[in-house]
Amino acid sequence: MGKRRVAIVGTGQTHHRSHRPDVNGQELIHEAVTRALEDADLSIKNIDAIVIGNMDHFEGINYVDCWSIDGSGGYHKPVIKLTTGGTTGSTLAIGGYHFVASGMFDKVLIIGWEKNSESDTTGAITTAFDPVWDRLVFAGAISGLAVEAQSYMAKYGATDRDGARVSVRDRKHACNNPYAQLRKEVTLEEVLASPMLADPIHLLDVCPRTDGACAVIMASEDYAEKITSTPDWIWATANRHKYTYLGDVNWGELDSMAEASKDLFKKCGITEPRKQIDVIEMYQPYSFAGIIWIEDMGIVPRGKGAEYIWSGATDMGGELPINPSGGVIACNPIGATGLIRCAEAALQVMGKAQSRQVPDVNFAVSTGFGGCMWTDMILHGKKKPNL
């Protein structure tokens, strides 16, 4: 437990789109920040520090913390950049939490953003991997995810139909989210008939390419309770960025999720996650992850993910709704994505998720995924955590 309590008191997102020609990166960031400040009824003057991040090679901007000042509001403020690939957004949220918990700052503005329309996403991600060993054959996130799905299917006999069911769920949920980029229901058949990108992943199994930004404001307990009557308390954070080389990965299982979950739940006394957690916003960039990773999280036993998904338990109205926002399959501005999960989980706890609200949320989990099959996790709660 932290030294002092920290809560999310405001969130803001852009309406995520495939491309935003009307704004440059700084202006896109400004949009999200303005909405977060409005949500918390604060002005930029109230902000003590800014934590910002994205992935450099998507927009080709070096020193983004410095460049983004016009949009972030960071003029004459402490500004720091964190970046860990796909996990950047969740890493930012965890960073904001530490800066407040430490007592260094009382109110921290956290910003994740990406304008993926400005470059070839796969080309840029490919540069994330070792130039000597990996870049020759690696083909961005999709190739890494496809080999995970292949492994899982071989181990546990899952089918591409199982994967498609997850995509159907998330795309349906997205219809309730005004910020989502893709808000169109699809059928199982449509997913399976969509073009094969990398076996067994079809076009409709994966996330789109997105321009978007998200901002979250965190505050220490004394400020949080003055700012809002429904703060979203951060109970704990955990992450594992286990691997340096893709060839070391234990394919078919997400070790980082399994280990981070254990750490997270232990910190908060969560013993039966399936019962104790009310909603999950998962950084799930493609459909099969919706099956595999809930096993690693300990929601269901190994090999039982598909069955649980088919039961409808993770749909809205089910036992444990996952991705009421529509998740990453409905929009993926990469550096913002993990932070959007965090913001959406906060909205659920705060009771501000409107048409995508899950009733009576006491505990929510948000996650981040990226890098070399890495995981970040945050447990959000309605009640104050113990110190």
Next chain:
Amino acid sequence: MEAAIIGVGMTTIEKCKVGETYADMAWEAVNKALNDAGLGIEDIDNVITTSSDFWDGRTISCMAVGDASGVRYKNCSAVEGDGTFGAAYALARSLSGDYKTTLVTAHSKGSEGISSIITNAAFDPIYERGFGMDMISACAMQARAYMNATGTTSEQLALVSCKNHKNAKDNPYAQLPMDITVKDVLSSEMIADPLHKLDCSPVSDGSCAVIIANADFVKKIKAKPVWIKGVAFCSDAYFMGDRDLSKAKALEEAAKKAYSMAGITNPQKEINVAEIYDAFSYQELMWLEGLGLADYGKAGLMLEKGLFNRDGKLPVNPSGGLLSGHPVIAAGLYRIAEVVLQLRGEAGGRQVDAKRGVAHGVNGLCGQSHCVWVLDKEK
């Protein structure tokens, strides 16, 4: 503040560590820091790596050093920017109550990329990048603005370079120890007027690691702690045309806050040693003024009087500074490590008499964003 630095490790700074990967360098620095603290990796409960995707030529550059920094079964994060910022986040984690010991590493290999192209990418793509400016040419504009505003001379700039390269002769980690004269500097190649080649820091490879622990943990170990008294960072406006380039306003603000945390009211009297971010000769003078260690426009004169020499009243960059070795990203963490060695009395031939010191790092073009650390022998 209830935290201390309990271990530091540096690789030598070299022009080109051709046989070493980022991970190889990090491994060396991390193990040196662990040995220095008398700890094993199992005593470390979380890790921050500091790197730059642009300098490393790799998106998610932190991935390369994960294994070598011992992150496999630990909570971890990654800062992009100068090592002082990485250390600032490491400090937050150590103070958060979630962790007791944070290992922070930073690395870069300037030898692998082309710094002019890498720093050109720091310019706004819409309004500025197409002109082909880079860090050296931008800083040359700042040097001129500063010299014009303060009357600081090229000779004074050159003297910074002479002092620092001389200091480097007693620093086994430095890349460019040498005896040079003001004349040597002024007759070296003019790269971007008013900056000569010897006004500029070299391209370097290196890695540094530091271990930060909270006060409870420090009590339990034998290592000699150096206490963290104040840390602050602050950013100025982005566009050079939005700023008065002749002044370091953001640094003034960061320094003010760091001093106030440390209870320092008169930095010129209360600080005994400073390791600051002299990527270019003029910057040492400008940053000294921003840090309140010299009056505005007077740093050049104080330098001439020898106040910043190793035997002067306020030794500045006794290690030789960035001018004697500039592994970008790691450079600020080296400054912290150097001050720690000074305060522990373990700085060897470059040792000065100091009880309290300042370490300083910079992000962005022309010192847009600064991070200031006040370190003390005593708690």
Next chain:
Amino acid sequence: MEDIFKGIEPQVHKSQISVPYQWWAGQTASIFFITLRDEKKILGTECPQCSKVFCPPKKTCPFCYVDTKNWKEVGPKGKVITYTVVYRQLAALKKNIPVVFGLIQLEGSTNAMLHYIEEIEPEKISIGMEVEAVFADEKKASIHAISHFRPVQ
């Protein structure tokens, strides 16, 4: 090095990152560029709070963090705030040396714009010097619609 590497030369993998970018200028910069291209007029934006006029124009004032409101024509004359003459053919340069970069505060503008200074011997440039924009022959919707600045004749 260790014995295990006896006789092994350290290898270097020569490679590159080549990811082409298409940056959206956004509405504010688009208006600025189009006006430069089509009307050879230089526009700035004004902050309704601090009244600063920005050129190059901004959608948001970084100091007050409010959206700028009015378009104001600025320049084409201005003065040199600071400058440098680059004598080494640095890799990022797009022109042959010597190249002069300057920060130029246009008449009517509060901040300064980065651009080239040409049509003068580098040694004769000074801070505070009056310069004026020279428009490019070719029509371009970018900052390069201005070719460079030169001393006011």
Next chain:
Amino acid sequence: MENIEYIIIESGKAVQPFNYSVGMYGSKFFNELKNNRRFLGVRCPKCNKVYVPPRRVCGDCFVEMKEFVEVGPKGTIGTFTILRFAFIDPETGTQKPIPYGYGFIQLDGADTLFQHYIDVHDESKVKIGARVEPVFSDEKKGTIKDILYFRVID
């Protein structure tokens, strides 16, 4: 300003050259591959795991590894996919030829997987668990490209 023309600024090729250090472990691997067409892994003195590509540190044990061992050249497909969508190869700035087989191969004697191309002209043969062998280029450069691809052994 409803129908405004939105301007795009183009970077052009935006080439950033790098001289990446292969490191001594990698250099030894490529040296062996070039001269003897043999694969080398490195064994952890603590957990005995054999890593390919070889590197200095065992991430699991946080110890330095020094014992090189021969692995492969044959191996087993650990996992794979076939890439069918177009993207820009960041090493060339141009579109990568597709489709291609992308495999993680467990070389005989190694505990980790080695990434390379897999020949997919007969897709039905490419399965997890299938046995594969490397096909080398005629030219010996001592880089990852000395291996053209792995092919399934009939």
